[in-house]
Amino acid sequence: MGAYQSSTDEVKRRLDAAWSAREAFGSMAPHQRAECLRAVANALDASRDMLVTQAMAESHLGRDRLVGEVGRTTFQLRLFADVVDEGSFLRVCIDRADPQWPPGPRPELRRMMVPLGPVVVFAASNFPFAFSVAGGDTASALAAGCPVVLKAHPGHPVLSDMTAELVSAALLGAGAPPGTFGLIHGDDAGRAAVTSEVIAAGAFTGSLGAGRALFDLAAARPRPIPFFAEMGSLNPVFVTRQAMAARGTAILAEYATSFTLSAGQFCTKPGLLFIPAGSIDDAGLADALLAHQDGAPLLNGHIQEGFVERLHALQGQRAVRSVVVGDRADATSPTPSLLATSAATVIADPDAVLFECFGPASVVVDYASDAEALRAAEAFGGQLTATVHGEANDDQAEALVGVLADRAGRVIWNGWPTGVSVTEAMVHGGPYPATTAPSSTSVGTAAIERFLRPVAFQSLPDRLLPPALQDANPLALPRRVNGAREGA
């Protein structure tokens, strides 16, 4: 890992090319830009088998999972194409001149969103398609009209180059200017991009340490830029007393399935399961893992080292006991580990337990009372997700939902956080440390908003306005006029 490094010259060429592309790409008509996204999706679909084979070799993920992930990735690209075609994302808004406007005569103002400029995207290792070269950050940045400089993840460099070649060719073929997409390798290259004057924003999916370091670089620039880092989450799950009594065994089985899925290598892996004290003994907890004895390969050596380190840190806590000690934790295909502690421990010393252990391990936490469960919920910082399992007319659930909604980007009822649907309403974000930008999402169509800024045009003659704002509405965009939706 890490053997691939773009040279300083190569990085500069990619950055300069992105800068050169920005005007032409940013001003493409929406339907043309939508075709660019569809061309990328088509190119990936057409080369799916080749891509999946390479991804299997570099990521150790299974064929079915990877085939599904390509499907998710191309669906996402096409969904953003539809968003661009539909045009609401431009947020066109026209306030006509009004001499009677109460605080003083109002000039005509027309507002739209414009692209921020070239974006550097840092790929993740755990989704070699959906959060990598042509993943959600790339799709949303391109949809917004921003050229992308993609910092490849060292976990799958060959796949990254293959994908990038397809993306670049598809964009060119669909009429995007050269430089709209470029790939770079290596941490030095990534830092050079984040601190480059031509870059207007950054997006990242990965660890808290790396995300924060890049955010700090972005904020410390002479000209600071927004940096959207999604840095993982503990994704606590709370099971109410009623739910545990009604369907505890089923919940535990689902929990075991969820936290071991893809060897626990999801930023939405449930890291802690809160259950009522005394509802099950350790033998019962261990039984839940019986169906997950085989283990699954970790993505790469870096992930494996981090997993072992974090797992040992958890196992070494005095107030944490090991319910199931996974086999081969320090090998490439560890079997799952299950730990247990008490809510009192979480409350008394959150830092001892509340850190992400990326991989096949999770912690069961028993709470002595409803109040203690609530206090434990309050101990969490920002989360991507938080889940409650409850029953109808379950008083305990209501307070939990309130506390968790205050901390998470997504609150789930009687389900599991793994699996992030790509829709309009999805929020894959949350307060720090889940992300560096609580007002944003990195999955779902609202992700496009991260890469846009508003511009208002005051009293411009029609011919000088961008087509999106012209009176005749040549792009047939949804618009708000004088505070109301046009045509409504």
Added chain:
Amino acid sequence: MGAYQSSTDEVKRRLDAAWSAREAFGSMAPHQRAECLRAVANALDASRDMLVTQAMAESHLGRDRLVGEVGRTTFQLRLFADVVDEGSFLRVCIDRADPQWPPGPRPELRRMMVPLGPVVVFAASNFPFAFSVAGGDTASALAAGCPVVLKAHPGHPVLSDMTAELVSAALLGAGAPPGTFGLIHGDDAGRAAVTSEVIAAGAFTGSLGAGRALFDLAAARPRPIPFFAEMGSLNPVFVTRQAMAARGTAILAEYATSFTLSAGQFCTKPGLLFIPAGSIDDAGLADALLAHQDGAPLLNGHIQEGFVERLHALQGQRAVRSVVVGDRADATSPTPSLLATSAATVIADPDAVLFECFGPASVVVDYASDAEALRAAEAFGGQLTATVHGEANDDQAEALVGVLADRAGRVIWNGWPTGVSVTEAMVHGGPYPATTAPSSTSVGTAAIERFLRPVAFQSLPDRLLPPALQDANPLALPRRVNGAREGA
């Protein structure tokens, strides 16, 4: 100035109170929160004469201007009340469960915006009402449901206390919880607030130096927070050859009026006017200032010192000549100064000329060719505004509009940047260094978006959903359902 300093204890009490208020205030029904904003507006209107008298004493601004500014401020509060009542700002969006969703079964997802939490607002000196205690940042933060800790500007501490008392009482009277609004004095207090764990976001209007320092503090926190600083602008105005030929004298007279308005103490003051070389001599330029010989008082000693320093820095540049040297530049009521240079200078050494000189001074810049004017436009960093004066069928204007829209939050045609209308389409923002957050505006109804974050609820039973998301739509909010506007 600066004699008022909140004690450490006082600051802590204000911060703790804001934290305590956040749940109750954040979950008020929209129409109740709207009433809070209207109560504040009514309280200010009812005490207008008292407030204006105090503002005259502390800011040296005239009565008419201040009476108008109170009107603008209360209009703004009521406009945000209407925004809250209307409910679109919550961006309610419901994706119903869809087992056929292409990448995999989609769960039901319901999204809305929720308040970020307590906001620290830094008041400005040049608008003792509209950008101060009950100004735009306060109005938009309260509208979003965020308690406000207001760091008073040392230029009008007594007015700040008077206003804060009215605001607090009005909020309490309208049912907001205690602590929804609190005032603090002093730079130490401001820094303590920006770095306080209870603060979720910051907003600022003022100088580049102070804004950047606070942004850096916000970004360097263990938990970074968004910090929305509006830090001023040069607001270049470009006059095309055709426009200069057709109405040069009128344009120069309007320019003189705009840059001397309120002694040039606007962040939208036109700092540079680009005109064709040879179109007017220095005597002609000086004539434009004949109607503005009286001078006007500066806001305070700090502003005056900064003005003198910046003016001397401009006058000291080898390639800058003084066309009109204002009287009493180092006194409290300087008369306006007019400087001149060439576009070649701006292009060759932007840093020598392109800095804000807050006060009654501006620079006329002559350009030798259309291409040189464009290159000069390209030398500018982020701006709040940029203006073009042109004629019908004016080819020169089109390229200028394109370059300037790339750099500014608002592009103005045949007008002047001073005067920022409070409307839905207004953008008072722009790329750095105009602001630290290019995607935001600090004036206009979109300013509310700075203080909100999205939360998605997955598969929750109706009774556990916030009222805004419940099926029956008890708050009668505009909603999008399955990608389309409900009822459309």
